[in-house]
Amino acid sequence: MQEQYTCAGCGVPIQTEDKQALGYVPKAALERDVIICQRCFRLKHYNEVPDISLSDEDFLKLLSQIGQTEALVVKIVDIFDFNGSWVPGMQRFVGRNNILLVGNKVDLLPKSTNESKLKNWMRQSSKELGLKPIDVMLMSAEKGIGISDVANAIDQYSDGKDVYIVGSTNVGKSTFINQLIKQFGEDDDIAITTSQFLGTTLNFIDIPLNEDQTLYDTPGIINSHQIAHFISPEDYKKVVPRKEIKPKVFQLNEEQTLFLGGLARFDYLSGGRRSVVCYVSNELYIHRTKHENADQLYRSQYGKLLSPPNDPNDECPALERHEFVIKENDMDIVFSGLGWITVKGAGAKVQAFAPKGVGVMIRPSII
Ligand code: GDP
Numbered sequence: 001m002q003e004q005y006t007c008a009g010c011g012v013p014i015q016t017e018d019k020q021a022l023g024y025v026p027k028a029a030l031e032r033d034v035i036i037c038q039r040c041f042r043l044k045h046y047n048e049v050p051d052i053s054l055s056d057e058d059f060l061k062l063l064s065q066i067g068q069t070e071a072l073v074v075k076i077v078d079i080f081d082f083n084g085s086w087v088p089g090m091q092r093f094v095g096r097n098n099i100l101l102v103g104n105k106v107d108l109l110p111k112s113t114n115e116s117k118l119k120n121w122m123r124q125s126s127k128e129l130g131l132k133p134i135d136v137m138l139m140s141a142e143k144g145i146g147i148s149d150v151a152n153a154i155d156q157y158s159d160g161k162d163v164y165i166v167g168s169t170n171v172g173k174s175t176f177i178n179q180l181i182k183q184f185g186e187d188d189d190i191a192i193t194t195s196q197f198l199g200t201t202l203n204f205i206d207i208p209l210n211e212d213q214t215l216y217d218t219p220g221i222i223n224s225h226q227i228a229h230f231i232s233p234e235d236y237k238k239v240v241p242r243k244e245i246k247p248k249v250f251q252l253n254e255e256q257t258l259f260l261g262g263l264a265r266f267d268y269l270s271g272g273r274r275s276v277v278c279y280v281s282n283e284l285y286i287h288r289t290k291h292e293n294a295d296q297l298y299r300s301q302y303g304k305l306l307s308p309p310n311d312p313n314d315e316c317p318a319l320e321r322h323e324f325v326i327k328e329n330d331m332d333i334v335f336s337g338l339g340w341i342t343v344k345g346a347g348a349k350v351q352a353f354a355p356k357g358v359g360v361m362i363r364p365s366i367i
Contacts, residue, residue: 063093169220227337262306271348280339
């Protein structure tokens with residue numbers, strides 16, 4: 001009988017027959033010490049999201065299964081892409097269980113960030129998105145910032161119950177769990193195993209916390225409106241910040257435009273001369289031009305001067321326009337996954353463009 005392997009990344013059973021189905025690996029990959037499915041492999045190494053994803057049905061089964069047990073749910077979001085990494089519909093399914101909301105990648109935000117303001121905004125946004133977390137925390141799984149506070153909070157709020165870690169892909173779930181194991185594992189060889197979700201092909205990764213408690217890592221949910229789905233892996237590397245963001249300030253006159261590479265556009269329409277601050281990857285080129293020249297420039301320079309994308313033939317969905325009237329002081333115009341532009345002061349009219357399908361929204365400035 002063939003030995004049954006599971007993916008070390010997401011826990012699905014490994015298979016070598018159907019390339020399009022979950023858990024596929026080429027036969028030769030079974031020889032490796034650590035086997036990860038093609039989906040996880042591509043995600044990890046190329047930041048590429050193949051078509052295979054959790055069906056809504058599987059996802060709902062996953063959530064309702066958590067709802068049927070007594071547990072603490074730790075929901076991880078990427079603080080740089082809060083809405084893009086939000087897993088919707090959780091409150092209804094996780095039942096009476098408490099949810100601890102953790103914003104990861106806080107190392108990307110400028111040092112001047114006011115953390116309590118940021119947490120208040122996370123609380124407020126959660127409420128608007130229908131979630132009532134028991135607490136809101138910030139951490140950097142990669143830099144090890146705030147891990148012990150989150151671990152203590154998990155200990156406190158779980159109150160002896162099991163713990164489920166939930167989040168969309170790329171929020172840093174694996175990095176976080178590895179940190180937890182490194183820092184708090186009682187012995188070096190914790191017996192990490194997998195168990196199956198009832199009625200699905202998906203597996204939990206089980207990590208024993210102590211004799212009575214288990215921490216379950218759930219498969220990452222793929223969010224189709226993340227910018228990662230619209231651009232090439234090379235371009236994705238340029239738009240995802242790897243280091244603390246250095247804010248870029250522009251003094252804009254009315255009727256001026258900023259391009260975020262060739263991926264997004266911000267038009268300052270009216271409201272007198274004022275400053276705007278761009279919080280995007282330090283690698284992302286920002287180009288300023290006159291509003292009247294913007295359409296023509298985009299047509300002729302897309303994929304050239306306006307890059308990423310770094311190839312004019314790399315098609316991205318057409319830019320969609322969103323208009324905002326800014327009545328209050330200091331509002332952020334957020335381009336999901338790309339970053340945001342803070343418009344200083346009140347009384348401005350702006351419009352923002354992003355590829356169709358990529359979320360654009362307004363919020364009170366978080367910094
Ligand atoms: P998962 O899909 O949720 O398990 O996410 P991973 O743990 O694989 O992380 C996804 C990407 O985010 C990787 O490129 C990580 O290096 C990066 N990452 C994870 N945690 C952090 C963090 O705290 N800060 C930053 N800047 N990057 C992080």
